[in-house]
Amino acid sequence: MVLVSEIFTDGPKNYSTALQKEVYHALAKLKLDFQRVATDEVITMEDCQQINERLSMDMVKTLFLCNRQKTAFYLFVTSGTKLFKAKDFSQALQVARVSFASADQMETMLGTQIGAATIFSTLIAESKEVQLVLDQEVVENEWYGCSDGTTTGYLKLRTTDVLEKFLPFVQRQPKIITI
Known part of the structure; x- marks a missing residue:
């Protein structure tokens, strides 16, 4: 069982990572309403169940993928309950088969560790080479x-705020696919 805090509507007093600090500064700058919880370390979607219950929503699944040559990178956001099939993803994007990027690449390009992949990594310059891909189901x-860039902090925001305010702020246009 994962310990989940009460719900907060402001950022943490101390930040665990540079990305986490950037996330809350961006949310404040954009004046986006959010709810957040602090947790024990959460790595898997199964671990997210108590977070989902506390925040009355379903966590997205954010995957960091790459091609075999490690020259093309994708941050794919899909439903937390959807089974990921590399073949379906590759067909939807019309790209060569993908696999999971390494932990080192995740740290370097997204500023996160395994279990903390987040759309908020688009705040850092190193993520510019990563194509953002959203599942149509998430958009709806x-x-x-999602994670706040750590494995111990999770956020609930309006999807429209992410799409219409945050992504324009970071100047990122996602590719939206249906799989």
């Missing part, structure tokens, strides 16, 4: 639940 949800 009212709420967007």
Whole structure:
């Protein structure tokens, strides 16, 4: 069982990572409403169940993928309950088969560790080489639940705020696919 805090509507007093600090500064600058919880370390989607219950929403699944040559990188956001099939993803994007990028690449390009992949990595310059891909199912949800760049902090925001305010702020246009 994962310990989940009460719900907060402001950022943490101390930041665990540089990315986490950037996330909350961006949310404040954009004046985006959010709810957040602090947790024990959470790595898997199964671990997210108590977070989903506390925040009354479903966490997205964010995957960091690359081609075999490690020359093309993708940050794919899909439903937390959807089974990922590399073949379906590759066909939808019309690209060569993909696999999971390494932990080192994740740290370097996204500023996160395994289990903390987040759309908020688009705040850092190193992520510019990473193509952002969203599942249509995520785009249609009212709420967007994700990591704050750590494995111990999780957010709930309006999906429209992510799409219409945050992504323009970081000057990123996602590719939207259906799989």
